[in-house]
Amino acid sequence: QVQLVQSGAEVKKPGASVKVSCKATGYTFTTYGISWVRQAPGQGLEWMGWISVYNGNTNYAQNLQGRVTMTTDTSTSTAYMELRSLRSDDRAVYYCARGRSTSPFDYWGQGTLVTVSS
Amino acid sequence: QSALTQPASVSGSPGQSITISCTGTSSDIGGYYYVSWYQQHPGKAPKLMIYDVSDRPSGVSNRFSGSKSGNTASLTISGLQAEDEADYYCSSYTSSNTLVFGGGTKLTVL
Numbered sequence: 001q002v003q004l005v006q007s008g009a010e011v012k013k014p015g016a017s018v019k020v021s022c023k024a025t026g027y028t029f030t031t032y033g034i035s036w037v038r039q040a041p042g043q044g045l046e047w048m049g050w051i052s053v054y055n056g057n058t059n060y061a062q063n064l065q066g067r068v069t070m071t072t073d074t075s076t077s078t079a080y081m082e083l084r085s086l087r088s089d090d091r092a093v094y095y096c097a098r099g100r101s102t103s104p105f106d107y108w109g110q111g112t113l114v115t116v117s118s
Numbered sequence: 119q120s121a122l123t124q125p126a127s128v129s130g131s132p133g134q135s136i137t138i139s140c141t142g143t144s145s146d147i148g149g150y151y152y153v154s155w156y157q158q159h160p161g162k163a164p165k166l167m168i169y170d171v172s173d174r175p176s177g178v179s180n181r182f183s184g185s186k187s188g189n190t191a192s193l194t195i196s197g198l199q200a201e202d203e204a205d206y207y208c209s210s211y212t213s214s215n216t217l218v219f220g221g222g223t224k225l226t227v228l
Binding site: 035095101105106108109 | 121150152154156158163164165166169170175207209211212214215216217218219220221222
């Protein structure tokens with residue numbers, strides 16, 4: 001069955017970077033895009049962007065341009081999301097999901113809590 | 119891109135029907151059929167309930183249905199059950215080739 005398994009919780013200092021992984025199993029990794037969505041405590045969902053696993057093309061939310069990079073490793077069926085220059089308002093649960101901006105997110109990872117604190 | 123507009127909360131009694139609205143613009147909901155709805159229980163990842171405005175993924179109850187009129191999409195849940203109590207989010211593709219979510223609606227089953 002399709003599963004997306006994310007890396008564990010992270011605690012980072014302001015200004016640092018975090019890299020979250022998302023390992024996909026149960027389907028052909030290159031045939032679907034991977035999107036990233038975050039959710040601040042008690043808040044709604046925020047789309048961060050997506051990556052085409054097939055060709056590596058990316059599309060990021062405008063408010064994260066320059067701070068976020070999404071990549072994939074097809075040899076291990078793993079997607080990565082790196083966020084740099086972390087601020088306190090980046091504290092959130094980060095989800096990966098199978099899908100792209102024009103397709104539904106039909107499978108989700110379990111979420112990774114990123115805490116930013118000095 | 120501003121978030122789509124959803125009511126903060128809705129409620130209904132078991133067995134009743136409720137509808138959650140999701141209002142956008144002609145640059146998102148009004149312009150495309152890429153509207154999805156997600157259910158999220160506390161502490162859990164979102165679950166896809168409706169996609170492409172009105173299609174249901176395999177395994178999702180037919181008590182859930184979706185529609186769209188102009189710039190507003192709607193999710194209707196009929197025959198409310200206690201397990202339907204959750205947060206619901208709409209999403210839409212946009213003319214900027216991005217995706218936008220609604221602010222979320224908390225459904226309370228009385």
